[in-house]
Structure formats: structure tokens, C-alpha cells
């Protein structure tokens with residue numbers, strides 16, 4: 001996922017304004033961290049992150065000169081849109097945000113992990129749905145016993 005935050009940073013880093021001689025890269029660091037935080041939030045909380053590009057732009061625009069604002073906005077909007085599309089495409093394809101395939105949580109009779117693609121709401125594939133039900137029942141029984 002950090003491909004996107006690094007790309008934003010790389011496109012913009014030449015225009016970052018540094019106001020401190022003692023810490024010449026402080027603002028570079030802040031811009032990079034803000035980009036990472038925005039992309040991470042997009043990856044983990046996409047459904048509740050309204051206007052991600054606008055939010056990131058608001059966070060980092062103070063580190064750029066007035067003349068660069070338009071370009072900063074275009075870069076932020078372009079890459080946050082890429083990131084959003086990337087994440088949206090990940091969801092039904094059976095890969096998590098780190099690019100690892102998601103697998104059913106059940107084990108087969110041979111003791112190996114079930115290789116089938118799970119349903120998103122409980123992590124079991126269609127043929128192991130009964131395990132999700134017994135798991136819920138089990139949790140309920142433990143709550144009752146406690």
C-alpha cells in the first residue's frame with residue numbers, strides 16, 4: 001500500500017518548503033507521514049473515510065508554497081483515486097491489502113488449511129459455513145457459562 005504514499009511524496013517532495021535550518025527535513029518527514037497515514041486509513045477504514053484526497057490535501061498544503069497548491073491537489077487527488085480503485089478491486093478477488101490470498105479458516109480432514117476463497121462476512125468458504133454457525137454457538141455458550 002505504501003507504493004501510493006511514496007508516489008505522492010516523490011511527486012511533491014521537490015516543492016516542500018523548509019522553514020527551519022536546524023531541522024532541514026522536518027517538513028519532508030511530516031508530508032511523508034501524512035501521506036502514509038492517509039493511505040493506511042484508506043486501506044483499513046475505507047468505508048468510513050469520506051473525501052480522503054481532500055483530507056490529505058488539508059493536512060499537507062501548509063508545507064507547500066502558494067504557487068504549488070494546484071499541483072499538490074492534482075497529485076493528491078490522482079493517487080488517492082488510484083489507491084481507492086486498487087483497494088476496491090482487491091475486495092472481491094480474494095486478496096488482503098498486503099497482497100496475500102485470503103483462505104477459508106477451516107482445516108480439511110487431512111489437517112491442511114482449506115484453500116477455498118472465504119465469504120467476507122465470516123471467513124469461511126461456502127462449504128464450511130456450518131463451522132461459522134457452530135463457532136457462534138460456542139461463543140454464546142462460553143458467554144453463558146462465564
Ligand SMILES: [Zn+2]
Nearest residue numbers: 104114125128
Ligand atoms: Zn473451506
